[in-house]
Amino acid sequence: MADDPLDNLDRRILHLLQIDARGASDTDIADETDVTGTTIHNRIEQLEAEGVILGYNPEINYEEAGYPMRVLFICSTDLSQRSKMAREALEVSGVVNVREMLSGEENLHVEVVAEATSDVKESTEQLDALGLRIVSSNILAEEHIQPWNHFHQELAGEDAETPSEIGSDDE
Template sequence: MQIDDTDRRILRQMLAAPGLPMAELAERAGVTAATCWRRVERLRAGGVILGEQAEINWRKLGYEVEVSLRFTLDKTHPRAFDEFIAAARDVPEVLEIQTFLGQTDVRLNVIARDMAHYQEIYRARILTLPHIADTDALMLISTIKDSPELPL
């Protein structure tokens, strides 16, 4: 799908201020509300805009610990990836699941209220996931940059 400078302006504004009413988005992008609406609908239909979602500050809800867990799976089992991922989806504290090529097969981003809660999640829900050959944990200390924005 081809996008032009107007589409890029609209996308930049959507990224900068998600959830803007269409009229305000149009004003910020320098187009009429009707033009903005048509373009946003075309970008959605073309798969450029996949959806809009709330960004939640988990710390404000009492989740103080964030851990990135990296797994190497036992790939001797033909369904290791599928079964691991299906089971990981059922862990409510898993916010993100990514798969990789290389030494790490899967990464889970896990949140917890505190270290005791994390230990409970890790022992009861994470270590019981199927086909784990090896795991490594990285605890988040701070986020320096977290932006979905690219130069449009």
């Protein structure tokens, strides 16, 4: 969509999907945007086809799922190998997220979830075997996530403090 930037409706759809992608039906979004459900459906398909929407992933409380340890490894690799190493790191046991940093020494951030310290040790050994140099590691206590509300917030009619609760009748 680089040649054809997002219009206001696309931005509004993206914002509403970030709030509740699972619970927001085409009809719910249509009601919020004053267009038809068919238009919403078509726009979402277009956003998916063009790679703007990459997928729909649940937010998981790993501790409640039996994996109380979350560790963020700050790693270093050659910049020319960064993307390759990121893909390989995703194959390591327990890795749930890898972020490539644009530059610098600490250019891969690898998040691992584990049931016990022995699992973290195994992940550490696998990262090391890939050739990643672990600069530091931090045990994550909490993570706070919110929808990015800058898809033309004024057009969305949203108050940054209280996003709309589309599809959340059963919460």
